[in-house]
Amino acid sequence: MSATATIVLIIVILLVLAAVVVAVRAGRRRKLQQTFGPEYDRVVADTGNRTEAERELLERTKRHAQLELTPLSAESRAKYTAAWEEVQIRFVDSPKEAVSTADELVTRLITERGYPTADYDERLANLSVEHATTLEHYRAAHEISERSKNDEAGTEDLRQALVHYRALFADLLGEDPVPGGTTAVPAPRTTAERSVTETTTEKPTGEPAGKPAPETDATSR
Secondary structure, eight states: OOHHHHHHHHHHHHHHHHHHHHHHHHHHHHHHHHHHTHHHHHHHHHHSOHHHHHHHHHHHHHHHHTSOOOOOOHHHHHHHHHHHHHHHHHHHHOHHHHHHHHHHHHHHHHHHHTOOOSSHHHHHHHHHHHHGGGHHHHHHHHHHHHHHHTTOOOHHHHHHHHHHHHHHHHHHHTSOSSGGGOOOOOOOOOHHHHHHHHHHHSOOOSSOTTOOOOOOOGGGO
16 A cells, blocks of 8 residues: 555544544533533533533533432322422412422422432532423522522512422422412412401401390380
């Protein structure tokens, strides 16, 4: 084989190898994008480097594979569904307390599924592998919950927080915790509405309303 032919062959081999490398990277990128969805773009934006971002996402996948995740039993799903219904009912009278309870309930569910919950950022990273589509909901809900602790969240913020929490809650639960699949969260009652309810439910004192007056003795006329 002539020197020219040898050089051409080497160039062809290098081009083939380069094409293989590009194809492998493209396939890995597509897989990461499919797995992480919007989380892929978020990590790329946070790191400012696509290669570094993909390395981080691959590390998340490896750590996630080492977790011992367990599905919920039918009994556990029923328990969490009932607990969530209580949270939404409580929201009507106590929005702030309901959101705080929702945060605790979601954390408890995450723990029962087998995810570590000690560190918030680590929790997000682990959840992103299988629950990337609802992770932004969790971030938004958690941010509002933290502001609520300092009385910096309004009523509408708290309502949105509950909607966000429920998105991840349903994803982890495997079903919508609200019967009928409605996405609406009941609006909290105003102070005036609560006052009216408390007044109408108080036990009456003295003579009950509607009691007939004593009959008048005809002989006394």
